Amino acid sequence: MRIVEKLEDAAAWCGRYRASGLSVGFVPTLGALHRGHASLLERARAECDRAVASIFVNPTQFGPGEDFTAYPRPREKDLALCRAAGVDLVYLARAEEIYPPGFQTWVTVEEVSKPLCGVSRPIHFRGVATVVTQLFAVVRPHRAYFGAKDYQQTLVVRRLVADLHLDTEVRVEPTVREADGLAMSSRNAYLDAEARSAAPRIRAALLAARTRVLEGETRTAAVLDRLREVLRPDALLELEYAEVRDATTLQEFPDGVVRSTPGGVVIAVAARAKGTRLIDNVVIPPDGPASP
Protein backbone atom coordinates (compact mmCIF):
# COMPACT_ATOMS: atom_id res chain seq x y z
CA MET A 1 0.00 0.00 0.00
CA ARG A 2 1.38 3.34 -1.05
CA ILE A 3 0.91 6.40 1.17
CA VAL A 4 1.31 9.88 -0.29
CA GLU A 5 0.85 13.31 1.26
CA LYS A 6 1.56 15.57 -1.70
CA LEU A 7 -1.26 16.45 -4.05
CA GLU A 8 0.95 16.10 -7.09
CA ASP A 9 2.01 12.61 -6.00
CA ALA A 10 -1.60 11.54 -5.55
CA ALA A 11 -2.46 12.96 -8.98
CA ALA A 12 0.58 11.33 -10.57
CA TRP A 13 -0.15 7.87 -9.17
CA CYS A 14 -3.82 8.01 -10.12
CA GLY A 15 -2.87 9.35 -13.55
CA ARG A 16 -0.50 6.43 -14.00
CA TYR A 17 -3.22 3.91 -13.08
CA ARG A 18 -5.57 5.52 -15.56
CA ALA A 19 -2.95 5.75 -18.31
CA SER A 20 -2.26 2.03 -17.85
CA GLY A 21 -5.92 1.30 -18.52
CA LEU A 22 -6.63 0.43 -14.90
CA SER A 23 -9.95 1.48 -13.35
CA VAL A 24 -9.74 3.55 -10.19
CA GLY A 25 -12.19 3.21 -7.28
CA PHE A 26 -12.09 6.05 -4.77
CA VAL A 27 -13.32 6.42 -1.20
CA PRO A 28 -12.92 9.96 0.15
CA THR A 29 -13.00 9.98 3.96
CA LEU A 30 -12.42 12.17 7.00
CA GLY A 31 -10.50 9.32 8.58
CA ALA A 32 -11.49 7.76 11.92
CA LEU A 33 -12.37 4.79 9.77
CA HIS A 34 -14.84 2.13 10.86
CA ARG A 35 -16.52 -0.92 9.35
CA GLY A 36 -18.69 1.32 7.19
CA HIS A 37 -15.60 2.73 5.50
CA ALA A 38 -14.12 -0.77 5.28
CA SER A 39 -17.14 -1.95 3.33
CA LEU A 40 -16.75 0.98 0.88
CA LEU A 41 -13.06 0.24 0.46
CA GLU A 42 -13.67 -3.46 -0.07
CA ARG A 43 -16.30 -2.62 -2.65
CA ALA A 44 -13.86 -0.32 -4.47
CA ARG A 45 -11.25 -3.08 -4.31
CA ALA A 46 -13.67 -5.67 -5.69
CA GLU A 47 -15.09 -3.53 -8.50
CA CYS A 48 -12.00 -1.63 -9.67
CA ASP A 49 -8.40 -2.42 -10.58
CA ARG A 50 -7.07 0.02 -8.01
CA ALA A 51 -8.60 1.23 -4.74
CA VAL A 52 -7.70 4.73 -3.58
CA ALA A 53 -8.66 6.26 -0.21
CA SER A 54 -8.21 9.83 0.89
CA ILE A 55 -8.03 10.84 4.53
CA PHE A 56 -8.65 14.52 5.14
CA VAL A 57 -10.51 16.22 7.96
CA ASN A 58 -11.85 18.90 5.64
CA PRO A 59 -12.05 22.16 7.58
CA THR A 60 -14.56 23.86 5.27
CA GLN A 61 -17.35 21.38 5.98
CA PHE A 62 -17.26 22.12 9.71
CA GLY A 63 -19.10 25.17 10.98
CA PRO A 64 -18.01 27.43 13.82
CA GLY A 65 -18.48 25.59 17.10
CA GLU A 66 -18.50 22.17 15.44
CA ASP A 67 -16.03 19.38 16.16
CA PHE A 68 -13.30 20.08 13.57
CA THR A 69 -10.56 20.22 16.18
CA ALA A 70 -11.92 17.36 18.28
CA TYR A 71 -12.56 15.12 15.28
CA PRO A 72 -10.59 11.91 15.89
CA ARG A 73 -7.41 11.43 13.80
CA PRO A 74 -6.16 7.91 14.59
CA ARG A 75 -3.63 7.84 11.75
CA GLU A 76 -2.04 4.42 12.35
CA LYS A 77 -5.34 2.66 12.97
CA ASP A 78 -6.77 4.19 9.78
CA LEU A 79 -3.81 3.05 7.72
CA ALA A 80 -4.10 -0.46 9.16
CA LEU A 81 -7.77 -0.59 8.19
CA CYS A 82 -6.92 0.57 4.65
CA ARG A 83 -4.19 -2.04 4.42
CA ALA A 84 -6.57 -4.78 5.58
CA ALA A 85 -9.16 -3.65 3.03
CA GLY A 86 -6.64 -4.02 0.20
CA VAL A 87 -6.27 -0.32 -0.58
CA ASP A 88 -3.56 0.47 -3.15
CA LEU A 89 -3.06 4.16 -2.47
CA VAL A 90 -3.85 6.35 0.53
CA TYR A 91 -3.79 10.10 -0.02
CA LEU A 92 -3.29 11.95 3.25
CA ALA A 93 -4.31 15.36 1.96
CA ARG A 94 -2.92 18.55 3.49
CA ALA A 95 -5.15 21.55 4.05
CA GLU A 96 -2.49 23.97 2.80
CA GLU A 97 -2.45 22.22 -0.58
CA ILE A 98 -6.17 21.56 -0.89
CA TYR A 99 -6.82 25.22 -0.04
CA PRO A 100 -3.90 27.14 -1.58
CA PRO A 101 -3.11 30.73 -0.55
CA GLY A 102 -5.79 33.06 -1.87
CA PHE A 103 -8.32 30.22 -2.20
CA GLN A 104 -11.76 31.62 -3.06
CA THR A 105 -13.57 29.11 -5.30
CA TRP A 106 -16.63 27.25 -4.01
CA VAL A 107 -18.84 24.60 -5.48
CA THR A 108 -22.40 24.91 -4.24
CA VAL A 109 -25.27 22.54 -4.89
CA GLU A 110 -28.26 24.70 -4.16
CA GLU A 111 -31.65 23.09 -3.47
CA VAL A 112 -30.63 19.70 -2.05
CA SER A 113 -28.14 21.34 0.31
CA LYS A 114 -30.70 23.51 2.04
CA PRO A 115 -33.15 21.34 4.02
CA LEU A 116 -32.46 18.71 6.71
CA CYS A 117 -28.79 18.96 7.79
CA GLY A 118 -28.44 22.17 5.75
CA VAL A 119 -30.63 24.03 8.24
CA SER A 120 -28.31 23.63 11.22
CA ARG A 121 -25.16 23.28 9.13
CA PRO A 122 -25.52 26.02 6.50
CA ILE A 123 -21.97 25.80 5.08
CA HIS A 124 -21.52 22.03 5.47
CA PHE A 125 -22.54 20.87 2.00
CA ARG A 126 -20.67 23.72 0.31
CA GLY A 127 -17.54 22.37 1.99
CA VAL A 128 -18.42 18.81 0.98
CA ALA A 129 -19.21 19.73 -2.64
CA THR A 130 -16.02 21.76 -2.96
CA VAL A 131 -13.68 19.15 -1.49
CA VAL A 132 -15.31 16.33 -3.46
CA THR A 133 -14.83 18.33 -6.68
CA GLN A 134 -11.21 19.00 -5.72
CA LEU A 135 -10.45 15.40 -4.76
CA PHE A 136 -12.15 14.09 -7.90
CA ALA A 137 -9.94 16.44 -9.94
CA VAL A 138 -6.85 14.99 -8.24
CA VAL A 139 -7.84 11.31 -8.30
CA ARG A 140 -10.09 11.29 -11.41
CA PRO A 141 -11.82 8.11 -10.19
CA HIS A 142 -13.85 5.88 -12.47
CA ARG A 143 -16.08 5.12 -9.48
CA ALA A 144 -16.45 6.78 -6.09
CA TYR A 145 -18.08 5.17 -3.07
CA PHE A 146 -20.23 6.82 -0.41
CA GLY A 147 -22.24 5.42 2.49
CA ALA A 148 -26.04 5.59 2.52
CA LYS A 149 -26.07 6.90 6.11
CA ASP A 150 -25.14 10.35 4.78
CA TYR A 151 -28.16 10.39 2.50
CA GLN A 152 -28.23 14.11 1.78
CA GLN A 153 -24.50 14.04 1.03
CA THR A 154 -25.05 11.33 -1.58
CA LEU A 155 -27.62 13.56 -3.31
CA VAL A 156 -25.24 16.52 -3.23
CA VAL A 157 -22.45 14.45 -4.75
CA ARG A 158 -24.66 12.82 -7.40
CA ARG A 159 -25.96 16.24 -8.35
CA LEU A 160 -22.56 17.93 -8.70
CA VAL A 161 -21.19 15.03 -10.72
CA ALA A 162 -24.16 15.25 -13.11
CA ASP A 163 -24.18 19.06 -13.28
CA LEU A 164 -20.43 19.54 -13.75
CA HIS A 165 -20.15 16.52 -16.11
CA LEU A 166 -17.52 14.80 -14.02
CA ASP A 167 -16.52 11.47 -15.46
CA THR A 168 -17.11 9.46 -12.27
CA GLU A 169 -19.77 6.93 -11.37
CA VAL A 170 -21.15 7.58 -7.89
CA ARG A 171 -21.85 4.39 -5.94
CA VAL A 172 -23.84 4.45 -2.73
CA GLU A 173 -23.41 1.48 -0.43
CA PRO A 174 -25.75 0.35 2.38
CA THR A 175 -25.18 1.68 5.86
CA VAL A 176 -23.19 -0.69 8.06
CA ARG A 177 -24.67 -1.04 11.54
CA GLU A 178 -23.88 -2.24 15.01
CA ALA A 179 -25.80 -5.34 16.15
CA ASP A 180 -28.42 -3.14 17.83
CA GLY A 181 -29.01 -1.12 14.64
CA LEU A 182 -26.93 1.99 15.38
CA ALA A 183 -25.42 3.26 12.13
CA MET A 184 -21.63 3.16 12.09
CA SER A 185 -20.20 6.66 12.42
CA SER A 186 -16.87 8.11 13.43
CA ARG A 187 -18.79 10.24 15.90
CA ASN A 188 -20.04 7.16 17.76
CA ALA A 189 -16.65 7.32 19.50
CA TYR A 190 -17.92 10.40 21.34
CA LEU A 191 -20.77 8.44 23.00
CA ASP A 192 -20.53 7.48 26.65
CA ALA A 193 -22.31 4.34 27.88
CA GLU A 194 -25.56 6.15 28.57
CA ALA A 195 -25.65 7.94 25.20
CA ARG A 196 -24.62 4.74 23.45
CA SER A 197 -27.55 2.88 24.99
CA ALA A 198 -30.01 5.56 23.83
CA ALA A 199 -28.61 5.94 20.30
CA PRO A 200 -30.17 2.79 18.73
CA ARG A 201 -33.61 4.31 19.29
CA ILE A 202 -32.90 6.44 16.18
CA ARG A 203 -32.86 3.37 13.98
CA ALA A 204 -35.83 1.81 15.78
CA ALA A 205 -37.84 5.01 15.31
CA LEU A 206 -37.00 5.14 11.58
CA LEU A 207 -38.07 1.51 11.12
CA ALA A 208 -41.33 2.14 12.97
CA ALA A 209 -42.00 5.19 10.79
CA ARG A 210 -41.25 3.21 7.66
CA THR A 211 -43.68 0.50 8.78
CA ARG A 212 -46.40 3.14 9.06
CA VAL A 213 -45.75 4.27 5.47
CA LEU A 214 -45.74 0.69 4.20
CA GLU A 215 -49.02 0.08 6.03
CA GLY A 216 -50.52 2.85 3.95
CA GLU A 217 -50.18 5.94 6.13
CA THR A 218 -49.83 8.95 3.84
CA ARG A 219 -49.98 11.80 6.37
CA THR A 220 -46.41 12.86 7.13
CA ALA A 221 -47.53 14.21 10.53
CA ALA A 222 -48.82 10.77 11.54
CA VAL A 223 -45.63 9.10 10.32
CA LEU A 224 -43.50 11.55 12.31
CA ASP A 225 -45.72 11.11 15.41
CA ARG A 226 -44.95 7.41 15.28
CA LEU A 227 -41.26 8.17 14.82
CA ARG A 228 -41.15 10.46 17.86
CA GLU A 229 -43.13 7.92 19.89
CA VAL A 230 -40.41 5.31 19.40
CA LEU A 231 -37.53 7.80 19.56
CA ARG A 232 -38.83 9.24 22.87
CA PRO A 233 -36.75 12.44 22.67
CA ASP A 234 -35.44 13.25 26.13
CA ALA A 235 -32.30 14.49 27.80
CA LEU A 236 -30.34 11.56 26.38
CA LEU A 237 -31.66 11.94 22.83
CA GLU A 238 -32.58 15.38 21.61
CA LEU A 239 -34.26 15.56 18.20
CA GLU A 240 -32.80 18.11 15.75
CA TYR A 241 -35.09 17.17 12.89
CA ALA A 242 -37.25 14.33 11.64
CA GLU A 243 -38.59 14.66 8.12
CA VAL A 244 -40.47 12.71 5.48
CA ARG A 245 -39.35 13.97 2.08
CA ASP A 246 -39.21 13.27 -1.63
CA ALA A 247 -36.09 11.11 -1.81
CA THR A 248 -34.77 12.79 -4.97
CA THR A 249 -35.42 16.47 -4.32
CA LEU A 250 -35.65 16.45 -0.49
CA GLN A 251 -38.67 18.71 -0.87
CA GLU A 252 -41.65 18.44 1.46
CA PHE A 253 -44.80 16.76 0.22
CA PRO A 254 -47.50 19.34 -0.53
CA ASP A 255 -50.21 19.39 2.14
CA GLY A 256 -48.19 16.90 4.18
CA VAL A 257 -49.48 13.98 2.13
CA VAL A 258 -46.95 11.42 0.92
CA ARG A 259 -47.27 10.84 -2.80
CA SER A 260 -45.57 8.28 -4.93
CA THR A 261 -42.50 9.92 -6.53
CA PRO A 262 -39.94 8.52 -8.97
CA GLY A 263 -37.20 8.48 -6.37
CA GLY A 264 -39.34 7.23 -3.51
CA VAL A 265 -39.56 8.60 -0.01
CA VAL A 266 -36.81 9.25 2.52
CA ILE A 267 -37.36 9.51 6.24
CA ALA A 268 -34.38 11.25 7.81
CA VAL A 269 -33.42 12.05 11.38
CA ALA A 270 -30.73 14.08 13.10
CA ALA A 271 -30.56 13.77 16.87
CA ARG A 272 -28.09 14.56 19.60
CA ALA A 273 -27.19 11.81 22.03
CA LYS A 274 -25.93 13.81 25.01
CA GLY A 275 -24.57 16.40 22.59
CA THR A 276 -23.18 14.06 19.94
CA ARG A 277 -24.91 14.67 16.63
CA LEU A 278 -26.07 11.46 14.93
CA ILE A 279 -27.93 11.06 11.64
CA ASP A 280 -29.71 8.17 10.00
CA ASN A 281 -32.40 7.55 7.40
CA VAL A 282 -34.53 5.00 5.62
CA VAL A 283 -35.46 5.20 1.96
CA ILE A 284 -38.70 3.66 0.74
CA PRO A 285 -38.44 3.03 -3.00
CA PRO A 286 -41.45 4.00 -5.13
CA ASP A 287 -42.38 0.37 -5.73
CA GLY A 288 -42.53 -0.94 -2.19
CA PRO A 289 -40.47 -1.77 0.88
CA ALA A 290 -36.84 -0.87 1.06
CA SER A 291 -34.20 -3.35 1.98
CA PRO A 292 -33.54 -3.04 5.70
Next chain:
Amino acid sequence: MRIVEKLEDAAAWCGRYRASGLSVGFVPTLGALHRGHASLLERARAECDRAVASIFVNPTQFGPGEDFTAYPRPREKDLALCRAAGVDLVYLARAEEIYPPGFQTWVTVEEVSKPLCGVSRPIHFRGVATVVTQLFAVVRPHRAYFGAKDYQQTLVVRRLVADLHLDTEVRVEPTVREADGLAMSSRNAYLDAEARSAAPRIRAALLAARTRVLEGETRTAAVLDRLREVLRPDALLELEYAEVRDATTLQEFPDGVVRSTPGGVVIAVAARAKGTRLIDNVVIPPDGPASP
Protein backbone atom coordinates in the same frame (compact mmCIF):
# COMPACT_ATOMS: atom_id res chain seq x y z
CA MET B 1 -12.35 19.27 -38.93
CA ARG B 2 -14.79 17.32 -36.85
CA ILE B 3 -17.98 18.97 -35.58
CA VAL B 4 -19.89 17.42 -32.66
CA GLU B 5 -22.99 18.57 -30.84
CA LYS B 6 -23.35 15.87 -28.20
CA LEU B 7 -21.48 16.22 -24.94
CA GLU B 8 -20.56 12.56 -24.88
CA ASP B 9 -19.09 12.79 -28.39
CA ALA B 10 -17.00 15.79 -27.40
CA ALA B 11 -15.79 13.95 -24.29
CA ALA B 12 -15.10 10.78 -26.26
CA TRP B 13 -13.03 12.53 -28.93
CA CYS B 14 -11.01 14.50 -26.41
CA GLY B 15 -10.56 11.36 -24.32
CA ARG B 16 -9.24 9.56 -27.40
CA TYR B 17 -6.73 12.35 -28.10
CA ARG B 18 -5.53 12.24 -24.52
CA ALA B 19 -5.36 8.43 -24.41
CA SER B 20 -3.22 8.52 -27.57
CA GLY B 21 -0.74 10.75 -25.79
CA LEU B 22 -1.75 13.83 -27.79
CA SER B 23 -1.88 17.20 -26.04
CA VAL B 24 -5.18 19.07 -26.27
CA GLY B 25 -5.42 22.86 -26.60
CA PHE B 26 -8.86 24.31 -25.95
CA VAL B 27 -10.51 27.62 -26.78
CA PRO B 28 -13.96 28.00 -25.21
CA THR B 29 -15.99 30.68 -27.03
CA LEU B 30 -19.45 32.17 -27.30
CA GLY B 31 -19.11 32.07 -31.08
CA ALA B 32 -19.33 35.19 -33.25
CA LEU B 33 -15.65 34.60 -33.77
CA HIS B 34 -13.23 37.31 -34.81
CA ARG B 35 -9.50 37.71 -35.28
CA GLY B 36 -8.99 37.64 -31.52
CA HIS B 37 -10.44 34.13 -31.38
CA ALA B 38 -8.46 33.18 -34.48
CA SER B 39 -5.24 34.11 -32.71
CA LEU B 40 -6.20 31.93 -29.72
CA LEU B 41 -7.05 29.02 -31.99
CA GLU B 42 -3.83 29.38 -33.95
CA ARG B 43 -1.90 29.46 -30.70
CA ALA B 44 -3.63 26.26 -29.53
CA ARG B 45 -2.87 24.70 -32.92
CA ALA B 46 0.78 25.69 -32.71
CA GLU B 47 1.38 24.61 -29.11
CA CYS B 48 -0.73 21.44 -28.88
CA ASP B 49 -1.23 18.27 -30.91
CA ARG B 50 -4.96 18.88 -31.20
CA ALA B 51 -6.93 22.16 -31.14
CA VAL B 52 -10.47 22.05 -29.80
CA ALA B 53 -12.96 24.94 -29.87
CA SER B 54 -16.34 25.10 -28.20
CA ILE B 55 -19.09 27.43 -29.38
CA PHE B 56 -21.80 28.01 -26.80
CA VAL B 57 -23.74 31.16 -26.01
CA ASN B 58 -23.83 30.34 -22.31
CA PRO B 59 -27.15 31.59 -20.90
CA THR B 60 -26.02 31.68 -17.27
CA GLN B 61 -23.42 34.37 -17.83
CA PHE B 62 -25.99 36.80 -19.19
CA GLY B 63 -28.08 38.79 -16.73
CA PRO B 64 -31.70 39.77 -17.15
CA GLY B 65 -31.95 42.51 -19.78
CA GLU B 66 -28.57 41.64 -21.30
CA ASP B 67 -28.04 40.55 -24.89
CA PHE B 68 -28.33 36.75 -24.60
CA THR B 69 -31.03 36.54 -27.26
CA ALA B 70 -29.51 39.18 -29.53
CA TYR B 71 -25.99 37.76 -29.26
CA PRO B 72 -24.85 36.98 -32.83
CA ARG B 73 -24.76 33.30 -33.81
CA PRO B 74 -23.18 33.20 -37.31
CA ARG B 75 -22.72 29.41 -37.33
CA GLU B 76 -21.28 28.91 -40.83
CA LYS B 77 -18.91 31.86 -40.59
CA ASP B 78 -17.67 30.60 -37.19
CA LEU B 79 -17.02 27.13 -38.56
CA ALA B 80 -15.15 28.58 -41.52
CA LEU B 81 -12.92 30.58 -39.17
CA CYS B 82 -12.22 27.44 -37.11
CA ARG B 83 -11.41 25.50 -40.25
CA ALA B 84 -9.03 28.22 -41.43
CA ALA B 85 -7.33 28.26 -38.02
CA GLY B 86 -6.65 24.52 -38.23
CA VAL B 87 -9.05 23.44 -35.49
CA ASP B 88 -9.44 19.66 -35.16
CA LEU B 89 -12.69 19.49 -33.20
CA VAL B 90 -15.52 21.98 -32.74
CA TYR B 91 -17.95 21.27 -29.92
CA LEU B 92 -21.28 23.02 -30.52
CA ALA B 93 -22.59 22.61 -27.00
CA ARG B 94 -26.33 22.45 -26.30
CA ALA B 95 -27.82 24.21 -23.31
CA GLU B 96 -30.05 21.24 -22.46
CA GLU B 97 -27.00 19.03 -22.02
CA ILE B 98 -24.73 21.56 -20.34
CA TYR B 99 -27.55 22.35 -17.90
CA PRO B 100 -29.38 19.05 -17.38
CA PRO B 101 -32.87 18.91 -15.84
CA GLY B 102 -32.66 19.76 -12.16
CA PHE B 103 -29.33 21.58 -12.61
CA GLN B 104 -28.37 23.35 -9.37
CA THR B 105 -24.57 23.32 -9.05
CA TRP B 106 -22.59 26.54 -9.30
CA VAL B 107 -18.90 27.33 -9.21
CA THR B 108 -18.24 30.73 -7.70
CA VAL B 109 -14.93 32.53 -7.46
CA GLU B 110 -15.57 35.04 -4.75
CA GLU B 111 -13.30 38.07 -4.39
CA VAL B 112 -12.05 38.57 -7.94
CA SER B 113 -15.62 38.27 -9.31
CA LYS B 114 -16.97 41.16 -7.27
CA PRO B 115 -15.41 44.44 -8.43
CA LEU B 116 -15.28 45.98 -11.94
CA CYS B 117 -17.64 44.06 -14.25
CA GLY B 118 -19.02 42.16 -11.24
CA VAL B 119 -20.74 45.31 -9.99
CA SER B 120 -23.06 45.73 -12.98
CA ARG B 121 -23.07 42.01 -13.88
CA PRO B 122 -23.46 40.27 -10.50
CA ILE B 123 -24.09 36.75 -11.88
CA HIS B 124 -21.78 36.98 -14.90
CA PHE B 125 -18.64 35.41 -13.45
CA ARG B 126 -20.59 32.69 -11.66
CA GLY B 127 -21.88 31.68 -15.10
CA VAL B 128 -18.39 31.89 -16.59
CA ALA B 129 -16.76 29.91 -13.76
CA THR B 130 -19.45 27.24 -13.91
CA VAL B 131 -19.37 26.74 -17.68
CA VAL B 132 -15.57 26.77 -17.78
CA THR B 133 -15.50 24.06 -15.09
CA GLN B 134 -18.07 22.06 -17.04
CA LEU B 135 -16.31 22.45 -20.40
CA PHE B 136 -12.94 21.61 -18.85
CA ALA B 137 -14.51 18.44 -17.42
CA VAL B 138 -15.73 17.47 -20.91
CA VAL B 139 -12.60 18.43 -22.87
CA ARG B 140 -9.94 17.93 -20.18
CA PRO B 141 -7.55 20.24 -22.02
CA HIS B 142 -3.82 20.31 -21.36
CA ARG B 143 -3.91 24.03 -22.15
CA ALA B 144 -6.77 26.49 -22.47
CA TYR B 145 -6.53 29.88 -24.18
CA PHE B 146 -8.20 33.13 -23.18
CA GLY B 147 -7.89 36.67 -24.48
CA ALA B 148 -6.36 39.45 -22.36
CA LYS B 149 -9.23 41.81 -23.21
CA ASP B 150 -11.40 39.99 -20.68
CA TYR B 151 -8.89 40.59 -17.91
CA GLN B 152 -11.14 39.89 -14.96
CA GLN B 153 -12.31 36.68 -16.63
CA THR B 154 -8.73 35.48 -16.93
CA LEU B 155 -8.27 35.99 -13.18
CA VAL B 156 -11.49 34.10 -12.45
CA VAL B 157 -10.40 31.18 -14.63
CA ARG B 158 -6.85 31.08 -13.27
CA ARG B 159 -8.22 31.10 -9.74
CA LEU B 160 -10.74 28.29 -10.24
CA VAL B 161 -8.15 26.14 -11.99
CA ALA B 162 -5.75 26.61 -9.08
CA ASP B 163 -8.38 26.22 -6.36
CA LEU B 164 -10.13 23.16 -7.80
CA HIS B 165 -6.82 21.56 -8.88
CA LEU B 166 -7.83 21.22 -12.50
CA ASP B 167 -5.08 19.76 -14.62
CA THR B 168 -5.10 22.53 -17.24
CA GLU B 169 -2.59 25.26 -17.99
CA VAL B 170 -4.32 28.60 -18.51
CA ARG B 171 -2.78 30.69 -21.28
CA VAL B 172 -3.65 34.33 -21.75
CA GLU B 173 -2.93 35.83 -25.16
CA PRO B 174 -2.62 39.53 -26.07
CA THR B 175 -5.72 41.40 -27.16
CA VAL B 176 -6.06 41.64 -30.92
CA ARG B 177 -7.04 45.12 -32.07
CA GLU B 178 -8.38 47.02 -35.03
CA ALA B 179 -5.92 49.41 -36.68
CA ASP B 180 -7.29 52.30 -34.61
CA GLY B 181 -6.77 50.40 -31.34
CA LEU B 182 -10.31 49.18 -30.68
CA ALA B 183 -10.13 45.77 -29.01
CA MET B 184 -11.70 42.99 -31.09
CA SER B 185 -15.02 41.93 -29.59
CA SER B 186 -18.07 40.11 -30.88
CA ARG B 187 -20.09 43.03 -29.59
CA ASN B 188 -18.32 45.46 -31.97
CA ALA B 189 -20.86 44.17 -34.51
CA TYR B 190 -23.51 46.13 -32.59
CA LEU B 191 -21.76 49.47 -33.24
CA ASP B 192 -23.14 51.87 -35.81
CA ALA B 193 -20.77 54.25 -37.63
CA GLU B 194 -21.03 56.93 -34.96
CA ALA B 195 -20.44 54.56 -32.05
CA ARG B 196 -17.65 52.84 -33.96
CA SER B 197 -15.87 56.16 -34.41
CA ALA B 198 -16.10 56.92 -30.70
CA ALA B 199 -15.08 53.45 -29.45
CA PRO B 200 -11.28 53.75 -30.02
CA ARG B 201 -11.18 56.51 -27.40
CA ILE B 202 -11.34 53.71 -24.81
CA ARG B 203 -7.96 52.41 -25.86
CA ALA B 204 -6.52 55.89 -26.22
CA ALA B 205 -7.68 56.77 -22.71
CA LEU B 206 -6.12 53.62 -21.27
CA LEU B 207 -2.81 54.34 -22.96
CA ALA B 208 -2.84 57.92 -21.69
CA ALA B 209 -3.56 56.68 -18.16
CA ARG B 210 -0.77 54.15 -18.41
CA THR B 211 1.62 56.86 -19.54
CA ARG B 212 0.77 58.84 -16.40
CA VAL B 213 1.61 55.82 -14.20
CA LEU B 214 4.85 55.20 -16.06
CA GLU B 215 5.74 58.88 -15.64
CA GLY B 216 5.52 58.33 -11.90
CA GLU B 217 1.98 59.39 -11.03
CA THR B 218 0.88 57.32 -8.01
CA ARG B 219 -2.45 58.96 -7.19
CA THR B 220 -5.20 56.81 -8.74
CA ALA B 221 -7.51 59.85 -8.87
CA ALA B 222 -5.02 61.73 -11.06
CA VAL B 223 -4.54 58.70 -13.32
CA LEU B 224 -8.29 58.38 -13.73
CA ASP B 225 -8.69 62.10 -14.36
CA ARG B 226 -6.29 61.75 -17.27
CA LEU B 227 -8.20 58.70 -18.47
CA ARG B 228 -11.53 60.54 -18.45
CA GLU B 229 -9.94 63.54 -20.14
CA VAL B 230 -8.99 61.42 -23.15
CA LEU B 231 -12.13 59.28 -23.04
CA ARG B 232 -14.37 62.37 -22.98
CA PRO B 233 -17.47 60.51 -21.78
CA ASP B 234 -20.48 61.88 -23.62
CA ALA B 235 -23.68 60.68 -25.28
CA LEU B 236 -21.64 58.48 -27.62
CA LEU B 237 -19.43 56.97 -24.94
CA GLU B 238 -20.84 56.54 -21.46
CA LEU B 239 -18.41 55.41 -18.77
CA GLU B 240 -19.54 52.47 -16.60
CA TYR B 241 -16.33 52.25 -14.62
CA ALA B 242 -12.67 53.17 -14.83
CA GLU B 243 -10.43 51.69 -12.15
CA VAL B 244 -6.78 51.40 -11.20
CA ARG B 245 -6.34 48.17 -9.27
CA ASP B 246 -3.91 45.57 -8.02
CA ALA B 247 -3.62 43.33 -11.09
CA THR B 248 -3.71 40.09 -9.08
CA THR B 249 -6.43 40.72 -6.52
CA LEU B 250 -8.37 43.52 -8.28
CA GLN B 251 -8.48 45.27 -4.92
CA GLU B 252 -8.24 49.06 -4.66
CA PHE B 253 -4.99 50.62 -3.52
CA PRO B 254 -5.26 51.88 0.06
CA ASP B 255 -5.55 55.68 0.22
CA GLY B 256 -5.75 55.77 -3.57
CA VAL B 257 -1.97 55.52 -3.90
CA VAL B 258 -0.56 53.05 -6.41
CA ARG B 259 1.98 50.78 -4.83
CA SER B 260 4.24 48.25 -6.45
CA THR B 261 2.60 44.82 -6.16
CA PRO B 262 3.79 41.39 -7.29
CA GLY B 263 1.21 41.20 -10.08
CA GLY B 264 1.50 44.79 -11.20
CA VAL B 265 -1.27 47.27 -11.84
CA VAL B 266 -4.29 46.98 -14.09
CA ILE B 267 -6.25 49.91 -15.44
CA ALA B 268 -9.65 48.69 -16.60
CA VAL B 269 -12.56 50.39 -18.30
CA ALA B 270 -16.13 49.47 -19.19
CA ALA B 271 -18.01 51.96 -21.33
CA ARG B 272 -21.12 51.98 -23.45
CA ALA B 273 -20.86 53.20 -27.01
CA LYS B 274 -24.46 54.19 -27.77
CA GLY B 275 -25.62 51.34 -25.53
CA THR B 276 -23.09 48.68 -26.59
CA ARG B 277 -20.99 47.65 -23.63
CA LEU B 278 -17.25 47.54 -24.38
CA ILE B 279 -14.39 46.67 -22.05
CA ASP B 280 -10.65 47.02 -22.28
CA ASN B 281 -7.63 47.24 -20.01
CA VAL B 282 -3.90 47.75 -19.75
CA VAL B 283 -1.66 45.90 -17.34
CA ILE B 284 1.52 47.51 -16.07
CA PRO B 285 3.89 44.83 -14.81
CA PRO B 286 5.65 45.47 -11.49
CA ASP B 287 9.00 46.00 -13.19
CA GLY B 288 8.10 48.65 -15.69
CA PRO B 289 6.20 49.34 -18.90
CA ALA B 290 3.83 46.76 -20.33
CA SER B 291 4.02 45.70 -23.91
CA PRO B 292 1.54 47.78 -25.92
